Amino acid sequence: MAISLSCPPGSQLERLRQTTPLVHNITNHVAMTPSANTLLAIGASPLMAHALEEIQDIVRVADVLCINIGTLSVPWIEAMQLAAEAAHLAGKPWVLDPVGVGASLLRQQTCRVLLDHQPSVIRGNASEILALAGEASQSRGVDSGDDAEDAIVRATQTAISLAQQHGCVVAMTGLVDVVTDGKQLIRITGGHPLMGRVTAMGCALSSVVAAFIAANDEPLSATASALACYAYAGECAGYHATGPGSFVPAFLDTLYTLDGETPPLETRMEITNVA
Ligand SMILES: Nc1ncnc2c1ncn2[C@@H]1O[C@H](COP(=O)(O)OP(=O)(O)OP(=O)(O)O)[C@@H](O)[C@H]1O
Ligand SMILES: Cc1ncsc1CCO
Numbered sequence: 551m552a553i554s555l556s557c558p559p560g561s562q563l564e565r566l567r568q569t570t571p572l573v574h575n576i577t578n579h580v581a582m583t584p585s586a587n588t589l590l591a592i593g594a595s596p597l598m599a600h601a602l603e604e605i606q607d608i609v610r611v612a613d614v615l616c617i618n619i620g621t622l623s624v625p626w627i628e629a630m631q632l633a634a635e636a637a638h639l640a641g642k643p644w645v646l647d648p649v650g651v652g653a654s655l656l657r658q659q660t661c662r663v664l665l666d667h668q669p670s671v672i673r674g675n676a677s678e679i680l681a682l683a684g685e686a687s688q689s690r691g692v693d694s695g696d697d698a699e700d701a702i703v704r705a706t707q708t709a710i711s712l713a714q715q716h717g718c719v720v721a722m723t724g725l726v727d728v729v730t731d732g733k734q735l736i737r738i739t740g741g742h743p744l745m746g747r748v749t750a751m752g753c754a755l756s757s758v759v760a761a762f763i764a765a766n767d768e769p770l771s772a773t774a775s776a777l778a779c780y781a782y783a784g785e786c787a788g789y790h791a792t793g794p795g796s797f798v799p800a801f802l803d804t805l806y807t808l809d810g811e812t813p814p815l816e817t818r819m820e821i822t823n824v825a
């Protein structure tokens with residue numbers, strides 16, 4: 551079924567490039583450089599900052615915030631809380647990436663506190679979405695262990711409930727990508743298995759989602775557009791790559807040359823009503 555988003559993904563990409571949103575990232579040690587390079591390639595402006603003493607200033611100047619809990623420590627948790635609170639109070643959108651939330655109590659507690667500050671979007675893999683909702687998941691670390699068809703069906707229902715509970719958009723990614731605001735569900739096809747063989751692809755995607763929601767008004771369609779661009783670029787790069795090493799430069803080059811006109815990104819989306 552062809553989708554009718556409020557604004558086509560190609561136009562949303564163009565708006566991102568015209569506005570060059572400044573994306574404030576509090577992200578993990580693994581994801582910092584890949585996320586910054588990915589944001590630059592697509593046309594946004596990255597800023598990595600986690601010192602408690604400068605959080606208020608950075609939130610004030612940035613267009614959007616992306617919080618990723620991949621490598622936590624207590625001072626960083628304080629900075630994350632302050633940033634989420636400041637963004638929420640300032641009416642700025644923010645994205646939560648609950649990396650490996652099922653792996654430790656510290657991650658679970660941190661997410662619980664951060665969720666009080668009303669993220670605009672939660673982006674995680676299927677295991678992270680299940681664990682964030684307090685449900686059993688198969689993952690022991692940061693990679694999803696819930697990619698079997700029945701697990702995806704269960705996790706999709708969880709994503710819908712999570713979106714309804716927190717009044718936000720939930721993007722659940724992996725072999726299959728789904729985005730929901732609790733009322734509509736958008737399924738996005740594309741991507742490539744090599745994306746699961748390169749670290750921080752999901753983390754960088756969360757930052758790209760942040761850039762799209764900063765540049766565009768409607769978080770559900772902006773998130774879907776971000777995922778469609780990412781999945782398309784991954785599919786193209788995977789076609790040319792011979793392994794994870796050659797995949798990364800091909801992926802960045804494809805994002806950089808991605809054109810809002812071609813391909814028709816909306817043909818990769820399927821939208822349904824769920825409530
Ligand atoms: N097996 C796959 N087949 C096709 N595309 C994939 C696959 N795995 C990942 N992708 C693509 O990569 C994107 C993000 O990957 P994923 O959901 O694996 O993130 P993640 O588990 O949070 O990664 P990380 O924590 O390492 O950053 C997806 O939106 C999808 O486009
Ligand atoms: C491998 C890894 N460990 C903590 S964060 C991270 C990046 C991918 O999520």
Ligand SMILES: [Mg+2]
Nearest residue numbers: 649675752753
């Ligand atoms: Mg992840």
